[in-house]
Amino acid sequence: MPTKICTSSVRKRRTHLGVILAITLPFKLHAAPEHGISMYGAPELPPDFVSVPYVNPDAPKGGRIVFGESGSFDSLNPHILKGRAPYGIGAYVFEGLMGRNWDEPFSLYGLIAKSVETGPNREWVEFALRPEARFSDGSQVTAEDVLWSFETLGTQGHPRYQGTWSKIETAEMTAPDTVRFTFNTADRELPLILGLWPVLKKAQYEGRDFGESGIDIVPIGSGPYEIESYDPGRVLTLERDEDYWAAELPIMRGQHNLDEIRYEYFGDGDVVFEAFKAGEVTSYREGNAAKWDSQYDFPRMRSGEVVKSEIPHERPSGITGFVMNTRGAPFSDWRVREAMMLAFNYEFVSQTLNGGTQPRIASYFSNSVLGMEDGPAPEGVAALLAPFAGDLPPDALEDYDLPVSDGSERNRKNIRKAIDMMAEAGWTVQDGRMRNAEGQPFRFEILLSQGATETQQMIDIFAAALERMGIAPTVTTVDSAQYKERTQRFDFDMAFYRRGLSLSPGNEQMLYWSSEAAANEGSRNWMGVTQPAIDAMIRTMLEAESREQFITATKALDRVLTTGRYVIPIWSDTVSRLAHDAELRYPKRLPMYGDWIGFQPDVWWYEE
Template sequence: MRSFLFLAVLFLAAPLPEAVRADTTTAHAIAMHGSPKYGPGFSHFDYVNADAPKGGDLRLHELGGFDNFMPWLPKGTAAAGAGEYLFDTLTVRSLDEPFSEYGLLAETIEWPEDRRWVTYTLRKEARFADGQPVRAEDVVWTFKTLRDEGEPFYAYYYGDVEKVEALSERKVKFSFKPGDNRELVMIVGQLPVMPKHYWKDRDFADASLEPPLGSGPYRVKSFKPGKRVVYERRDDYWARDLPVMRGRYNFDRIIHEYYLDETVALEAFKRGDYDWRTETNSKLWATAYTGDAFTDGRLVTEEVQHSNPAGMQGFVFNTRRPVFQDPVLREAITYAFDFEWSNKNLFYGQYQRTRSYFQNSDLAAEGLPDQDELALLEPLKKDLPPRVFTESYQPPRSDGSGRPRENLRHAQKLLIDAGYQVRNGKLHTPDGQPVNFEFLLYRPAFERIVLPFARNLKTLGIDANVVRVDQSQFVQRLRRFNFDMIVGGWGQSTSPGNEQRGFWSCEAAERESSQNYAGVCNPAVDALVDKVIAAQSREALVTRTRALDRALQWGFYVVPNWYAPTHRFAYRAGLDHAPLPAYVPITGALDLWWNESAR
């Protein structure tokens, strides 16, 4: 859901909403700004094949294992697909618009001009898999349960919801706290709805392997704990003929096979053991997708351009750790990563350097702040690094030699000027403590990238001990912020909003399982996040997000990594898709694909 939650602002013209009453609108869909692309009489999204054949299997791979079917709990590991396949949401987003939501469980959406509340009227035909209707009380129960017992994400994302109430059996109203938060009328529609009656005699917080009851297009057919899960398409799925579902979820069965090792998983794909994968490793993409199966066309590779913001991936400093509380040290460490060498020798030239937390979008801060940004930043000046106002952030560049001597000399000067000393080849802080830390990994592919970085750090007298653990250990340590440095990141959308609190706020920094991995806690950042959430127009959103970007860039919370403007897919011949939409996620929007052999 997270990758999938954050979308953008809409400027496209479209038919007027079904009803406008004074300052209240009732419609089949809602856009962040302007009107939705698809009018009330649309038959299907443009990017689907409405006549796609239904049938066949789709076999996928996962790494690690699973121990429950509840992806919303702050513990355990949920089976892949459980949220998407088993549960419907009030609304669904379109993938060819930056930020529009269309009714799924909701037949209509009603909201006032100031967006201080939103009311959803549920469809009469909406049913859970046991035949019981989806009621407003289910929505109320779900919201309160996820907010109080679910992952911290929900508490931040829906933090400005003041009240949710069932006005009738099919009508539910969300009321919002005072303030400007125009996105809330959109994002509460992304709530997965669970059946209150099913959980009456069950403990929601108990992460178990009992497949839960939902209203979605699939049911759990079978599973082997931690190894395999099979989802079966429901012939009695209530929404299969709705315009928002036409042409989607075309496979009879979706099978997730689990592997403990990525290398083994790739070889299994080449052997034909599963059907589709997305590749994030540039070396593998350049060298491993070869052999008879690719030569004779049994397996296909495809690069897909997309318009998604790249967000930020980087080597994340846990600033909760004493060793990383000095921004001078964090800045100096960034000079030890030689991206140019890595891109040439490890990545086959496939990447570009990331410099912004909103990379690959118009939200990225570039150049010096303009007058509108300065109006936001000046009142916060005492809590911001001076260079926010005087310099445009750029990550260090090197000659690509792998031994970035000039960069390391500059880092050394930064440290000496700040009072650091090298004694017996070891860097010590101004108060005499040795500088060393642990770099925590779970993916072996990153070792080839991190080890040269650690070697350069050693030149500065810094010991970076690279430690690899299995995925379950990594997840548990991540949730407890029990690490010094990790490879981490934050996906972004073209319309940032409430999720930013979970990424950067002081409150999130103190709450385990939040996505504030870096431990960012700065009053100026908190204030700028609030400004982003309160943006009343696209222009204001861009200005405010750029200002936030500057504060994060100059905070040196990460060593920026890299990004690519394409997705890389590999799949067996016979799988097909219509031209994929602009905002296709890295997971491929597999609900749009089909099996040609099913014709």
């Protein structure tokens, strides 16, 4: 049965990490505290804004939404490496010092913090807390909770927090309701990153091992929802907190209108779709344009109970496809990776699975101003990359395009090129099998998650192409728990990979592709890239003092990542396709990020 939840001047030093947590004297010079902060320039919304522009501030409260998820969960703590926690807990039970306006590239406005203040070069940030901020049990959110939360996340939390924590020189309480963080690294994004870190209730975890806290601790947050009930691996129900303390703050007005958010877990994606057709799930994202056009003629759709919505966006394509682990053979050799990209017959795969209607991902930041241009690297990008010319991937400074086939299943021209590339890397076809000079066969494993039907279909076509080259990959399908465990340990040769990217990429890029992340289990650098130019471009992005410098550095990063041939890219979309119960509504005015974080169910409401 589901488990029912009922909620109703000292100085500390940590010399081993070089971070000081302190309460200091309140006598100091202040710059002007602000209501918001932007990555570059001033935030767009004025101090007296009523709500973010893409909400209905008068949306009614009530109703529910039911999501279908493939896989399972075994934790209620989304902030640690161990276990699998549902997305909704991190998004709706917890909240940060500031909230994001998803109609700007990267701007934050006061939430738990009523104001934010930074040094002239953003060498420190100070947050003044709202006295009315409350956890869902009614207790006040204090400066002590903030300091404890950030130290705990930085030292015991998921690896994604550790990089930021290492850049904090001191964390101190400068007044009973004010916290200040001073940095040891030039990084303009750090004040914004800390503004988004979740604030936890210190008293709930006292005497507990935070890194091990999983299903046994039901978290108490200050966000708009509480955990109402859960059944590990099967269902999670979040209930709107009718006494949510921030409901009328400008950054929250018109949001979190649904009384209930429910996550139902199923074996695979096909079962989720059938559950949606049957009415057990009330909203479904369709990633395949051909299915969107051909498989939505079912009774609930014909009766009008279900409607289809297409949500455009302006964000980058990100990268989706099959990542190759370069930590060892065979994919440590770029020529082998190039051969795999030639053998992957994208045009035939796309035509077979989605009618060729969706555009291919051209680069990691394609479909945006941040993406690499066609042709040779422009002057500014070339200047940034010049010091690394000897270590850059082939074509990084020249014109580079993804392989294109003739669209036929045989893909003869590209298969011939692939065989030639393998020969350059020391692999030739001998007695019908691809072998090296010692006669050892070319082998690698493709790791897939159970229930990923479309991914499996792509691999079937890819494997048939490889067979014509004398290569027989091992395709291993595992459940979601094993898939997460193995990918966190980088225990794979090739795997399905997806990384969404924003219009203001920053510190998360270190976790995605830095040399440091390559060695850290649990990081998102699945490909294991250790490229000095990538590390330098990320640092340049973080230290850029203008939007123009930032864009140039991001274009350079995109060029190195793309020409590195780490991922065989598939397709992206400039729209999201959402089928949902007709009673679920959303505003006509859409944010620039479209259907992404902060959209569904955040600004939706229920109306019969």
